[in-house]
Amino acid sequence: MTRFLLLCWVTSMCVPALAAEQSTLDPDAPYQAVRSNxxxxxxxxxxxxxxxxxxxVLKVWLPLPESDYGQEVTEGELTTFPVKVEPSIAKEEMFGNKFAYFEFTEPQGALIIRHQFKIKVWELRWNLNPDRVISVSQWPASFDRYRKGESQSVVVDDRFEALFLQIVPQRGNPLRDMWAVMTWVIKNFQYDHADASLQASSVHGLEKRRGHCSDYHGFCAAMGRVMGYPTRVTYGINTFPKNSPSHCKLEVFLPPYGWVSFDVSETQKLIAAIQNDPHMDSTRKDRLTKAALHRLLAGFRDNTWFLQTRGTDYQLAPPASKRVPVVRTIYAEADGVPLPEPDPANKTQRTFAWMTAHHYAPDRPVTDPFEDFTSLERVSLADDARD
Incomplete structure (x- = not known):
């Protein structure tokens, strides 16, 4: 009888704790960040x-940004030139990404697809506290698509587990362990347009330790999955004149914060710019470097980037000839054969199957927080006040 009562007491204590854990685990929950600006x-x-x-037959899939907690899309219009083609609109099944699909029969010369819309974008800050992050013992099946090693892009195998043990010899707090991975990448990866996968390849990142933002974040996503935590690569558009407007970020699901955004590659480039600035003294360089790392590790998404797709390795809607690793700006096939991915920022590349032309008119002046140090000065002053 005593043992039965003890078992009942233990169960009554554990079930609420498990219920509290499970209540925060919803892969479709909105962002929990503080939004501003x-x-x-x-x-x-x-x-x-x-x-x-x-x-x-030329087939083109164009990702369409959607409204969520971090952005609000209005007034969309899709047109084509010189041939008028009405697109079909559909969502792919795995992650719910939305696409406009165009089909051109016997295309002659270049074709232009134009998307005009308005989008309101917020700055998101999570202000992460590692002591609040919950260690999850059992993830719901709805997270499997974000935790499995995939056939392309975010691959997880023994090599990643071995390297993770070198970076984090003893597992501890999930957020601190993820911090260790990201800071390791900043110290050991090199941004490289000429040697990049363009496909969020964790294997490319592991083997080359260089590449695009997608190689950085595909690698980090794989390391997060080694920890057992859901991760995903999110692709979107930077709202500044660039050779290639596409850019990706890493997201990790860290309850009770939910999905949290991190930009490892841009933070690395920002730190390099700070350290190489000939007009800055060492004290200010150290202070701004600390502020850049703090902003990264606290969870930050800028208001100069908007989200278009989440996740990697999925079948488009309507289906393409194969699953896509990621969609950066468009995905296109000619008679069932994928057209090669362009990288206009690669100086050695001279021919392109497609190219983007883009313009963004903000309703007020805005600067790139990964190039302008002003916002970092505010982070630095806030850190000094806390210290």
Whole structure:
């Protein structure tokens, strides 16, 4: 009888704790960040696609940004030139990403797809506290798509587990362990346009330790999955004149904060710019470097980037000839053969299957927080006040 009462008491204590843990575990929950500094952009986004000679059918999938807690989309219009084609709109099944699908029969010369819309974007800050992060003993099946090693992009194998043990010899707090991975990447990876996968390849990151933002964040996503935590690569658009407007970020699900955004590659480039500034003394360089790392590790998403797709390795809607690793600006096929991914920032690349032309008109002046030090000065002063 005593043992029965003891078992009942233990169960009554554990069940509420488990219920509290499970109540925070919803992969579709909205962001839990503090949002501020909204900017509304008028976006004119165009893609010029040139199919190979004598192509019978050109298929193009264009990702469409959607409204969520971090952004609000209005006034969308899709047109084509010189041939008028009405797109079909659909969502793919795995992550719910939304696409406009265009099909051109016997295309002649270059084709232009134009997307005009407004989007209001907030700055998001999570202000992470590692002591609040919950260690999860059992994830619901709804997270499997964010925790499994995939056939392409975010691959997880024994090599990642071995390297993780070198970076984090003894597992501890999940957030602190993830911090260790990201700071290791900042110290050991090199940003490189000429040697990049363009596919969020964790294996490319592991083997080369260089590449694009997607290689940085694909690698970090794999290391997060080694820890057992859901991760995903999110692709979107930077709202500044650039050769290639696409840019990705890492997201890790850290209850009770939910999905948290991190930008490892841009933080690394920002720190390098600080350290190489010839007009800055060492004291200010150290202070701003500390502020850049603090902003990264606290969870930060800027208002100069908007989200288009979440996740990697999925089948498009309607289906393409194969699953896509990621969609950066568009995905296109000519007679069932994928057109090669362009990287206009790669100086050695001279030919492109498509190119983007884009313009963003903000409703107020805005600066890139990964190039302008002003916002870092505010972070630095806040740190000094806390100290």
């Amino acid at each position: 909204p900017v509304t952009y008028k976006v004119d986004f165009r893609v010029v696609v040139t199919a190979p000679y004598k192509t019978k």
